[in-house]
Amino acid sequence: MTIIVHGQALLTTRPDGTVAEHRDVGVVVEGATIAAILPFDGLTRRYPDVRIVGDGRDVILPGFVNAHHHVGLTPLQLGSPDMPLELWWITRMLCRAVDPYLDTLYGAFDMISSGITTVQHIHGWVPGTLDTVAAASENILRAYDDVGMRVSYCYAVREQNRLVYQDDAAFVDSLPRDLQGPMRSWFDRFRTSLDDMIALFEQLHERHGGKSRTRIQLAPANLHWCSDKALDRIALAAEGKDVRLHMHLLETAYQKEYARRRANGASAVEHLQSLGLLGPRMTLGHGTWLNQTDIELVARTGTCICHNCSSNMRLRSGLAPLNHFKAAGITTAIGLDEAGINDDRDMFQEMRLVLRAHRTPGMDDTVPTTADVFRMATTGGAQTTDFAGAIGSLEVGKAADLVLLDWDGLSQPYLDPLTGRLDAVVQRGRRDHVRTVVCDGRVIFDGGRFTQVDQAAAMRQLHDQLQSALSNDEVERRKLSQALLPHVRRFYARYVDPSRHEPFYRQSSRL
Ligand SMILES: [Zn+2]
The missing domain is CATH 2.30.40.10 (Urease, subunit C, domain 1)
Incomplete structure (x- = not known):
């Protein structure tokens, strides 16, 4: 037609x-x-x-690209308040189980009505076996297919340090005796192995990868969540099917410190480079705590960065050095992550936030222009998906x-x-x-x-489904989340030495 x-x-x-x-x-x-x-x-x-x-x-x-997205109903809507990221994971535990199909439609309504036609949907953190996770993935893909939106889907691979930046068993052992059982059961809910997650990618790629509005990519969830062995496997799988990767990285100072401890003093970016993971195929989500050497390495390798500005503010992660990304010529995209400033995934508002948040004092031309922000929301975002070259700009x-x-x-x-x-x-x-x-x-x-x-x-159905009483599992998770919070606070209390991790944005705002 x-x-x-x-x-x-x-x-x-x-x-x-x-x-x-x-x-x-x-x-x-x-x-x-x-x-x-x-x-x-x-x-x-x-x-x-x-x-x-x-x-x-x-x-x-051109339709906008939301290059980093996870869920429909926002954590806030599900009772989880904004907290520093590492504590927020604990309050996130209490969120109700939501029907993935209706939840995806809800998010898609928000996105499409603000001009987004393509989303990088980073799914993950789903309890159960490979079959349960695969069923949820299929429902998410079906929702995008039904609503008519373009999706680049990836499942966030996570196989270690699943709650704090420490081995799961060691964390359980550090807790008071009465919390050890419930914590162990919470970990046991997640029953997908690394092999399962690679199999899920291959299975979804086979079934959906060739469709005009669907691409299946890979997502090592974050450095602390993946062993080097897992990163190797993922890199190999990405190369095998020629797909891009999206990886949360250096979202907070705590993650920067985790990387330093793990990589014998090297940075997270240097560690990824040593594993051969950087390059145009890779997008780093957040990159809030990159230093100048990291930025040069990212630029030199053609790695992309997805800037999740509102999320960084809401979860107190910091202000990413976007002006330095720009000066280095890095391809950048915009991700609304969980919700945006108004909790409603509005791309116009996020573009404006990106435009305003980096207006450092001075009269130089290092700050973002409207053209920069427009590019991030269109061709920049396109580059982070396997639709690159086909979307993002309006050309014959x-x-x-x-x-x-x-x-x-x-x-x-x-x-x-x-x-x-x-x-x-x-x-x-x-x-x-x-x-x-x-x-x-x-x-x-x-x-x-x-x-x-x-x-x-669809929204009536979503509302009705959530009128049911909390399940036993949901009640247990609420109790556990509340009880864990002081212990997790204690874990991170002296994790970061502030003199070692001065926020880069402070340096960048000096005249
Ligand atoms: Zn994210």
Whole structure:
């Protein structure tokens, strides 16, 4: 089927990172692909019976890429408050078990309505056997397929140090006797081995890897969660199927210290390099505590970084040295991680946060520009997925993933022509302005309505399911989480020597 998407302007990132603007444009979409981008005038004569999407008043943007995402209902919605990351894992234990299909739809509704057409879904932390995990994965993929969104899916491989930065058995032994049994049972709930997780990847890759809107990637969850043996296996599997990797790294100072202890004084980045894991295939999630040597190594190897700005703020992880990533020429993406600042996965707000959070004092040009942030949310994000090259910008031959933004709503009652469209979109654009979203050549959201699934029915079902009483397992986990918190606090109390880990952003903000 052919459609023409009509806008008063189109913004898209060029290969050199600058943003191009085309006026009064028609994007001819044939099937799932952009066949032409031409002046709209005259197009209807050339394509007389074709459906026109848009009334010519909107601004057309490439669909955004949320390059780091985990769940639908947010931890806050599930009763887990924002805490420093290492403690937050403990409060995260109390969250209820949510239906993965409905949960994924919920997150997808948030994302699509803020202009996101592709998500890197990093699934994980699922109790049970390989069969249980595989069933949850299938439900997640089915939800994205049903709603019409593009997904790059990976399952976070985690096979050690599953609660604190210490061996599970040693941590259990360090607890008071009455907590040892419940803690051991909690660990025993997770019954997937490294072999299982590699098998899961291969199985999902086989079943879904070739679909137009699905890619299956690999995710070593974080350095502390994977032994070197596991990292080797994952690297080999990624090479075997030629897929990209996404790995949380150096999210907090505690993780930086963990790496120092594990790698005999080397940094986490240097350790990954020694294992051959850096390169364009690898994206580091967060990278909050990279130092200048790490940044140079990341740049030299072509490794990408996904910047999860709101998550870093909410979980007190720190401010990533984004301006230094930029100066080094690193490919960066934006990840909303669990929820964003408003707990609602709004890409416009996250772009604005990234734009504002790194405006260090001074008059140099090291701070992010609107073009930088737009690039991060589009072509930068695309590079971190196996859709790279096919999505992220609007060009002939690329995937028809686009967003129509209500320019009248954005520019009323007045916007001086001196303020360019890109600046206005990045600085004033809101979820409310998203009128239509096209993914893979199909309109999936239009006028506030999802066209492929019944949003209200799905959300009613999700609500109803969570009205049931807590299961025994959920009650046990709540008790355990509460009882563990002081012990975990104690574990980390003297873990980091502050003189050894001065936050890099403090150095970067010195004039
Ligand atoms: Zn994450």
